[in-house]
Amino acid sequence: MKKHTYLVMGLLGFAALLTSCGNGNQGKGSSGALNSSNAEKVYVAPGEHDEFYAFMSGGYSGNLTVYGLPSGRMFKEIPVFSQFPTSGYGYSEETKPMLNTSHGFVPWDDSHHPDISQTNGELDGRWIFINGNNTPRIARISLSTFETEEIIEVPNSAGNHSSSFVTENTEYVVAGTRFSVPIPQRDMPINQYKGNFQGSLSFISVDPEHGHMDIKFQIIMPGFNYDLSHPGRGKSHGWFFFTTYNTEEASTLQEVNSSQNDKDFIAAINWKKVEEYVNNGGGTKMPANYAHNVYDESTHTATTTMKKEVVTVNPLDVPGAVFFLPTPKSPHGCDVDPTGQYIIGNGKLSADLTIHSFDNMIAAIEGKKFDGEAYGIPILKFEDVLAGTVKSGGLGPLHTEFDGEGNAYTTFFISSEVVKWKLGTWEVIDRKPTYYSVGHLMIPGGNSRKPFGKYVVALNKITKDRYLPVGPEMEHSAQIYDISGDKMELLYDFPTHGEPHYAAGIPAELLAPKSKKFYKLADNKHPYATLGAADSKVVREGKEVHIYMSTIRSHFTPDNIEGVKVGDKVYFHITNQEQDFDVPHGFAVIGANNSELLIMPGQTKTLVWEPKQVGVWPFYCTDFCSALHQEMQGYVRVSPANSNIELSWSLGD
Amino acid sequence: MKNASLIMIIGPLFLLGLFAFPLWNIMLGAPQYPDPLGMNIHISGIEGVSEFDLQNIDGLNHYIGMKTIPKSGEMWEFDVFPKVIIGMMILGVLIGLLGFFGKLDFKWFLGWFVLMSVLGVLGMYDFNAWLTDYGSNLDPHAIIKVVNEDGTPMTYKPPLLGYQKMLNFDVTSLPSIGAYMMFVGMSLTLLASYMGWKSKGTKVKQQSKEVLAA
Numbered sequence: 111m112k113k114h115t116y117l118v119m120g121l122l123g124f125a126a127l128l129t130s131c132g133n134g135n136q137g138k139g140s141s142g143a144l145n146s147s148n149a150e151k152v153y154v155a156p157g158e159h160d161e162f163y164a165f166m167s168g169g170y171s172g173n174l175t176v177y178g179l180p181s182g183r184m185f186k187e188i189p190v191f192s193q194f195p196t197s198g199y200g201y202s203e204e205t206k207p208m209l210n211t212s213h214g215f216v217p218w219d220d221s222h223h224p225d226i227s228q229t230n231g232e233l234d235g236r237w238i239f240i241n242g243n244n245t246p247r248i249a250r251i252s253l254s255t256f257e258t259e260e261i262i263e264v265p266n267s268a269g270n271h272s273s274s275f276v277t278e279n280t281e282y283v284v285a286g287t288r289f290s291v292p293i294p295q296r297d298m299p300i301n302q303y304k305g306n307f308q309g310s311l312s313f314i315s316v317d318p319e320h321g322h323m324d325i326k327f328q329i330i331m332p333g334f335n336y337d338l339s340h341p342g343r344g345k346s347h348g349w350f351f352f353t354t355y356n357t358e359e360a361s362t363l364q365e366v367n368s369s370q371n372d373k374d375f376i377a378a379i380n381w382k383k384v385e386e387y388v389n390n391g392g393g394t395k396m397p398a399n400y401a402h403n404v405y406d407e408s409t410h411t412a413t414t415t416m417k418k419e420v421v422t423v424n425p426l427d428v429p430g431a432v433f434f435l436p437t438p439k440s441p442h443g444c445d446v447d448p449t450g451q452y453i454i455g456n457g458k459l460s461a462d463l464t465i466h467s468f469d470n471m472i473a474a475i476e477g478k479k480f481d482g483e484a485y486g487i488p489i490l491k492f493e494d495v496l497a498g499t500v501k502s503g504g505l506g507p508l509h510t511e512f513d514g515e516g517n518a519y520t521t522f523f524i525s526s527e528v529v530k531w532k533l534g535t536w537e538v539i540d541r542k543p544t545y546y547s548v549g550h551l552m553i554p555g556g557n558s559r560k561p562f563g564k565y566v567v568a569l570n571k572i573t574k575d576r577y578l579p580v581g582p583e584m585e586h587s588a589q590i591y592d593i594s595g596d597k598m599e600l601l602y603d604f605p606t607h608g609e610p611h612y613a614a615g616i617p618a619e620l621l622a623p624k625s626k627k628f629y630k631l632a633d634n635k636h637p638y639a640t641l642g643a644a645d646s647k648v649v650r651e652g653k654e655v656h657i658y659m660s661t662i663r664s665h666f667t668p669d670n671i672e673g674v675k676v677g678d679k680v681y682f683h684i685t686n687q688e689q690d691f692d693v694p695h696g697f698a699v700i701g702a703n704n705s706e707l708l709i710m711p712g713q714t715k716t717l718v719w720e721p722k723q724v725g726v727w728p729f730y731c732t733d734f735c736s737a738l739h740q741e742m743q744g745y746v747r748v749s750p751a752n753s754n755i756e757l758s759w760s761l762g763d
Numbered sequence: 764m765k766n767a768s769l770i771m772i773i774g775p776l777f778l779l780g781l782f783a784f785p786l787w788n789i790m791l792g793a794p795q796y797p798d799p800l801g802m803n804i805h806i807s808g809i810e811g812v813s814e815f816d817l818q819n820i821d822g823l824n825h826y827i828g829m830k831t832i833p834k835s836g837e838m839w840e841f842d843v844f845p846k847v848i849i850g851m852m853i854l855g856v857l858i859g860l861l862g863f864f865g866k867l868d869f870k871w872f873l874g875w876f877v878l879m880s881v882l883g884v885l886g887m888y889d890f891n892a893w894l895t896d897y898g899s900n901l902d903p904h905a906i907i908k909v910v911n912e913d914g915t916p917m918t919y920k921p922p923l924l925g926y927q928k929m930l931n932f933d934v935t936s937l938p939s940i941g942a943y944m945m946f947v948g949m950s951l952t953l954l955a956s957y958m959g960w961k962s963k964g965t966k967v968k969q970q971s972k973e974v975l976a977a
Contacts, residue, residue, distance in 0.1 A: 663822060688822075689815035691798075737826070738906060 151592060152602040154181040159622070162554045162615045164567065165224045165238055166588075168192075169609030172219045174240055174251065179554070179565055179615060180590055182604030190249045190258045191219030191242040195705035199258075202707055203681070203716035204636075205405070210414040211245050211263050212399045220244045223274055223338075223612040226253075227316070231278040231343045231559030235620040237321050239274040239283045246270030248285050248314060250321050254626045255407065262323045263400035265420055266293045266310040266330070272339040272444075276316070278347045278559070282381065283323065285312040286352050290333035290359075293422075294396070303361035307333035310422070311352065313381055322404065327388045327421045329379065329432070332485040333359050335368070336377070338443050338509075343559050344450035346468045348382035351453050355440035357484070368440065369459060373492065375434040375484070376444060376455050378471060383431040384423055392428070393421040408635040410714050426486045433475060434484055436492040437464050443509035443550075447518065447533055448559050452497055456507040456520065463507050463520060465536070467497035498536040502529050508549060509612075511556030513563025513593055519556075521548040521568065528568055528591065530598055542598045544589055546572040553593070554615030562617055566591050566598070569610045577605055586610060627691040629712030636714035638683035643667040648759045655680045655757070661695040661709065662687040663736040665761065666729070669744030673757035676724060676750060682707075685714040696732030699746070706732050721748040767958035768863035770951050771872050775855025777948025778848050781806050784940035787890070788812070789921050791820065793931045803939065804890075806844040808835035827919060827930075828905025830897060840889060851879055855952060862959065869959025876952045883945075891923050 154160055160178025168175055172192030176185045193200030193209070200209050200217055209217050219242030227236045237259075238251045246264035251257065264270055264285050272286030287309040292298055298306065308330050315326040334354040342349035357374045360367030387393065398420040405412040425432040439457030441464070446453055453471075455464040474494040481491040506524030513519070517539065520529050526547050530540040550569045554562040568589045576587045585605035592599040631641060640646050640660040646667045649656045655678050660667045666684075674680055686695050688711035698706040699719050707715045721727065731742035749755045785803035790812070792799035800820050801812030809832055811817040821831045835841045855875050861867040898920030909917040909930065919929055922936045938946075 690819045690822075 148599065148601045152180040152182065152590065154178065159618060161618055162562070162565070163618055163621055164552065164554070164613055164615045166569070166606055166610035166613040167221045167224050167240060168607065169222065169611055170220050171608030172221050172242070173608065174221060174224055174238070175607045175610070176256065179567065180601065182588070182590060182602055184607060186256060187607060188251060188256055188258065190240055190251065191221055191247065191261070193217040196708065198705050198707040198715055198717065201705035201717070203718060204411040207412040207414040208258060208261055208403045208405060210401045210403055211247065212265070212401060212416070213245060216245045219247060222271060224614045225274055225276050225283070226614045226616055227280040228276055228558055229279055231347070233555050233558055233560070233616050233620065235616055238614060239276060241270050241273035241285060243270050246285065248274045248283055248323065250323060253621055254624050256625070257405070259405045259407070260321065260323055261403045262314060262325070263402070264312050264325070265398040265400040266328055266422070267312065272336040272352050275340055277341045277350070278343050280316050280318070282313045282326065283316055284339060284341070284350055285314060286336035286339055287311070288335050288337060290335065293330055300361050303333060304359040305333070307359070309334055309336050311336060311379065313385070325420050327384060327393055327423050329384060329423050329425055331377065331425060332487070334375070337441070340444050340446045340557060342446060342450050342468065343448070346446065346450035348380060350379045350381050351444050351446060352377040352379070353437065353441040353444040353455060373436040373438050374440055375489070376437045376441065376453060376466065378433045378435055380431045384428050387428045387431070388421060388423065393423045395419050396422045407629070408633055410634065410636050430475070432487050433471070434487055434489040435466050435471065435495050436481070436489060437466070438462070445510040445557060448512050448514055448561060452533060454510045454518070456509060458506055458508055458523070460507070461502060461505050463500040463502060463510070465497045465499065466495045470497060471495045500531050500536045500538065502531065502538055504529050504541065509551055511551055511553040511566065512561050513553055513556070514561035515563055519551060519553065519566050519593070521551045523547050523549065523571070528566065528598065530593070540597045542591060542600060544568040544570055545576050545587055545603065546570055546574060550612045552613040552615055554617065562615070564592070564594055566593050567613065569606065569613060573605070576603060628689060629710060631687060631689060631712040634685065634712055634714060636685070638681070638716060639714045640683070640685040643687065648757050650757055653678055657682050659684045660687050661685070661731070663693070664738035664742045666742065666744045667761045668759035669761050671745070671759045672747040673755045674721065674746055674748050675753055676721060676748060678721065680719045680721065680746070681716055682719060683714060683716045684709050686711050693735060694733045695735050695742070697729065698732045699729035700727045708733060721746070724748055724750055764865070764959055764962045765863060767869065767872070767955045767962060768859050770958065771862055771955035772856050772859030774948045774951030774955060775852045775859070775875070777944045777951065778852040780944030781848055781941040782845070784944065785810070786939060786941040787936065788939040789934065789936045792933045802832065805941070806841070806848055808841045809833065826906045827909070828902030829919060830900065844886070847882060851882065859955070869956050869963060872952055872956040872959055876949060876956060879949055879952070887923070894920050894923060
């Protein structure tokens with residue numbers, strides 16, 4: 111009998127287990143259904159295209175990566191400030207000048223804030239700009255070739271961080287100094303920072319037709335740290351806003367010493383007023399030395415011009431042009447809403463966001479309601495310019511973007527979340543965690559007059575356990591949220607290359623139709639171009655040997671070269687004869703001390719090779735170009751330095 | 764007969780379309796060519812559908828040892844065809860005019876149509892002969908030599924009309940706007956012949972009625 115009871119109880123227990131299992135499965139099932147609908151939202155079927163391009167800065171990679179949204183697929187890494195052996199950027203003779211600076215050849219930088227050109231405050235998709243933070247530079251990248259076309263060095267700057275943001279009609283791309291320095295640079299004690307160091311804010315004009323950049327003027331400001339910036343738009347067009355920290359002007363242990371003041375400033379610059387002053391002959395022509403590197407698409411070649419002068423402006427000389435808006439707690443991001451009315455200071459050591467009103471600011475300036483001055487620059491009263499405060503409950507606000515529907519989205523680094531709040535009422539509508547410690551966020555067009563408020567991407571600084579572990583060093587993580595409803599919805603999580611700081615997004619339909627497919631050979635004006643296999647040749651000029659080589663599927667012309675000697679400097683000038691989409695040829699030669707080349711159809715690139723050993727050395731195509739790719743190869747015979755073998759070259763017998 | 768003659772004048776003018784539009788079109792698509800390559804065959808020469816299509820077709824064809832696509836000066840047809848077309852157009856319009864003034868009857872209309880048809884068939888025969896030579900007269904040192912199941916070398920003659928799978932390519936060969944215009948024009952001359960024949964018939968009947976009445 112007892113046995114029987116045990117059996118019954120055992121069966122009951124088993125049944126209970128089954129039931130609870132069933133319940134558990136039910137719960138999972140419903141969340142599975144939710145996940146599958148999110149999966150559909152980011153699923154881009156094979157052969158289909160994404161809705162948006164996302165350009166993510168590479169941070170310490172120095173480059174710019176191109177992604178699709180909502181899929182999170184990476185399409186390209188565009189080399190900008192860093193050498194890129196994959197294509198030969200910064201290694202080929204044509205692109206080496208792109209990385210010239212007043213400090214010589216600088217093959218790396220730290221790229222932070224991409225910004226797409228605008229017309230009437232809306233994205234126009236002509237160019238994208240990005241700053242090099244370490245050795246101050248601004249780059250312009252073509253959005254038809256997706257290649258870097260121009261890099262200008264910024265003198266009198268250090269830590270080029272509050273950059274590279276464009277004004278409403280791309281009149282200027284603006285670059286501000288994070289680390290104030292002696293201007294001009296000189297040998298002086300570091301502890302005399304206070305009152306002696308200064309920060310420059312550079313307004314770089316952009317030629318409306320070709321995009322060519324030129325430093326129109328630099329405003330020489332007090333020695334604070336100018337951290338981030340954004341242009342006014344709409345009603346506030348003509349103004350530019352910069353957050354500052356270290357108004358304490360500490361030169362050591364800034365971690366503590368720059369965090370003492372309860373409030374730092376947002377600097378408001380009326381650049382139209384300064385522009386007018388400069389156009390009327392104002393400003394000082396200051397001796398300088400900075401590189402301006404321009405890549406010409408028709409010659410496929412970059413050239414460097416060293417510029418020797420820059421116009422500087424003392425803000426005190428232009429009354430009514432520069433004001434300080436007190437802003438709590440070492441503000442980081444400085445963001446302006448799509449209407450141009452609200453200027454958001456993201457006080458990174460605070461829980462709150464400070465929102466200034468442009469109208470209040472103008473009224474305070476007109477009423478001359480100043481609260482003292484800093485180095486002669488009027489400080490407006492905090493209460494007079496304040497529009498409101500977002501009491502978020504989060505910690506460490508960094509950056510804010512807008513959806514164009516009256517909502518703002520702010521990242522909170524310390525509390526790892528994105529908070530959605532309403533402009534005007536300052537009420538918090540929603541908050542979602544990020545994984546982990548989010549820096550910037552990006553809504554396509556989210557810092558223009560016309561955002562495309564469908565998705566927000568959170569760009570995180572810490573990855574930890576988000577993906578399969580790959581040792582101590584990992585890519586950064588990004589999350590994409592659907593923001594089309596009242597509440598944000600986390601859709602997907604994907605790794606990003608380098609360390610993206612800011613990013614810029616744009617609807618695919620604005621860029622895809624004008625993306626270039628290949629370069630026309632007939633338009634190739636490269637001085638060493640080979641415009642037909644019949645024009646290929648080898649020319650000796652003393653110790654230099656110039657090989658005019660052509661490539662077409664699947665051979666090099668010529669592919670046998672003799673008469674090269676140890677000690678020669680051999681230039682392989684290679685022209686890709688193909689005139690079809692996506693038929694690059696690669697070029698690599700044994701023992702090259704630089705990189706390979708990837709040559710696009712119609713393009714000419716040059717690799718220098720200095721053979722050090724006698725022998726017969728092969729070269730080959732590195733891009734699997736065709737069924738006969740493996741046969742795409744050749745030999746260079748290298749003879750002793752004192753050999754008298756004549757130059758000869760051939761293809762076929 | 765006047766209406767028939769007017770149509771006979773208009774019909775041959777449609778041949779002018781051959782100077783503006785291609786006669787024939789051959790498209791070559793493959794997995795790695797989502798945007799297919801294409802040839803437009805005009806009476807005066809062969810053009811690519813996109814700017815570099817001919818160069819790219821030649822580039823592909825060199826693997827299988829095909830000759831390059833002939834340029835305008837390299838085939839007598841591209842000199843003669845335009846002259847023949849102009850000649851036939853002038854002849855047709857002239858016949859129509861003479862018909863209008865009652866100097867010629869519908870048999871001339873029909874005669875023009877038959878002559879044009881014969882020339883058309885000869886043209887197609889010649890075109891097909893060229894396609895055959897182009898697709899089968901291959902370089903013996905070709906990089907890729909494919910043999911049929913029976914061991915004979917594979918040839919690459921594009922279809923004269925319709926679709927054919929050739930290695931990785933889907934080849935479609937169809938008449939183009941110029942050919943359709945020529946077809947419309949020739950149909951009009953056939954219509955003119957028919958109307959001319961009909962109106963002559965009624966005329967005869969009317970005359971015979973008049974005779975009877977008298």
